[in-house]
Amino acid sequence: MQYPEALDYLYSRLPVFHRIGAKALKPGLGNTLALCEALGNPQHQFRSIHVAGTNGKGSSSHMLAAIYQSAGYRVGLYTSPHLQSFTERFRLNGQPISEADVAQFVEQHQALIESIEPSFFEVTVAMAFDYFARQKVDLAIIEVGLGGRLDSTNVITPEASLITNIGYDHTDILGETLPEIAGEKAGIIKAGVPVIIGETHSETQVVFSKKAGELAAPILFADQRYMIQDDGIVAGKRQVEVLQDGAALYSLVLDLLGTYQLHNLAGVLAIVEVLQSVWPVSSDAVQKGVANVTALTGLKGRFQTLQDQPRVIADTAHNQPGLASLFETIETIPYQTLRIVIGLVADKDRSKVLTMLPQTAIYYFCQAHTPRSLSASDLQAEAAQLGRIGEVFTDVNEALSAALSQASTADLILITGSNYTIAELTNL
Structure with a gap:
């Protein structure tokens, strides 16, 4: 075998x-x-x-x-x-x-x-x-x-x-x-x-x-x-x-x-x-x-910097306490605009997760290629009800590409929400 x-x-x-x-x-x-x-x-x-x-x-x-x-x-x-x-x-x-x-x-x-x-x-x-x-x-x-x-x-x-x-x-x-x-x-x-x-x-x-x-x-x-x-x-x-x-x-x-x-x-x-x-x-x-x-x-995906100017960080935070800790760290970093690439699983209480996300960020909603993943369009709709606005993308790499194309060198791009989302990054 x-x-x-x-x-x-x-x-x-x-x-x-x-x-x-x-x-x-x-x-x-x-x-x-x-x-x-x-x-x-x-x-x-x-x-x-x-x-x-x-x-x-x-x-x-x-x-x-x-x-x-x-x-x-x-x-x-x-x-x-x-x-x-x-x-x-x-x-x-x-x-x-x-x-x-x-x-x-x-x-x-x-x-x-x-x-x-x-x-x-x-x-x-x-x-x-x-x-x-x-x-x-x-x-x-x-x-x-x-x-x-x-x-x-x-x-x-x-x-x-x-x-x-x-x-x-x-x-x-x-x-x-x-x-x-x-x-x-x-x-x-x-x-x-x-x-x-x-x-x-x-x-x-x-x-x-x-x-x-x-x-x-x-x-x-x-x-x-x-x-x-x-x-x-x-x-x-x-x-x-x-x-x-x-x-x-x-x-x-x-x-x-x-x-x-x-x-x-x-x-x-x-x-x-x-x-x-x-x-x-x-x-x-x-x-x-x-x-x-x-x-x-070989640990990856824990506040991992993927590139600089703009800085891109990947973190596997996927629940309320994890995201609270993540954004505590984000607040210590200077940036011009925060851009968040995010995908979530469908079988969790997402309302608590979504309320942890800053309203001032620009969002790029995506989904992992697993049956547990929440569709990006559903995620966009649920987030919009809480004032988190963004576009929909078929996967994390497409979402990241869009964020990079729109970002200035002083921006911060954060990729988070699920282990499965981070796992599909091609440049992790």
Whole structure:
């Protein structure tokens, strides 16, 4: 079996969330456990860090991987969804899994897949665990797909868990209140395993503290441990000061420029601190890691500058809290006119997302080539009702081309709204 054939098999035979949404989910961990059992339980053959949260879990996972790679460890990294290549989901010291390895896994286990009838995500999780076990990683950073309690990744027992933050997203699946959503995310907390909560929130703090107490899991709220002071962008990288109890500890340089990364950084540093006795990491490794995340792990689409004059930025923010953080960063950048290229999925509460968008921007509405995508014309109509006016384009590249043709060199073009929109950029 060749790679294109294997990929076609996975997409055509299995329910895929990014194509059909919640209908692709198969509640419970039974299928994942059955797959892992047949594979010799690879999830128990390597040590790991589990990362959940409404926003920031992908960036945090990549930062952790970059730090531990810089410290000399052999690091596996599993994230989802991918942007442009399926192989991006599985990385070993920053390098994606080979296409041959994907094809071999699918060919070798095709009968198993057909007997269990898992979802696309359940298969990718099993593939990741099998790959990391065979590659004998020192540790693997495992990002939750959706939620936590019933997520397929939740069959591991990690060395530590990180829950970045809680916000409104996937409310049809995870619950309509922050405590309900937090309860699902808290499902990754394991007995006796340290858990880091990235951001303290009055409505969710008690949820995490109660769950951790029930399981005798040491709990630490990262933003109560570290304060990250922003010193601005110098030479294309964000300068920050890390403080503890009001005293400066050290300075860091981040290549992930969004101001929301300051919140993610606190959680990442807390994980490194908690696991220092298990996986020692020098301050030099921390500094090198966070300064070179994109080069070390291949992370894309997080406040990523695609060009200058006019400046074009791509960011995968796709929910209310994510967009709020994104525009907080946008406000720190000088520009003449803000032009926003945007596409959204259809199966979310779009009214909350659209109200986050500035009325003064010029809009270019587009849609990704996936069944979950909201049509650009429907998006235009819904946005117009809220005073966000713009034109319709068939895809993100056509929309970007139009924005570039109309922009002055002092303008700022932002591409956002969905992972699937960003993924289809030809120059990402």
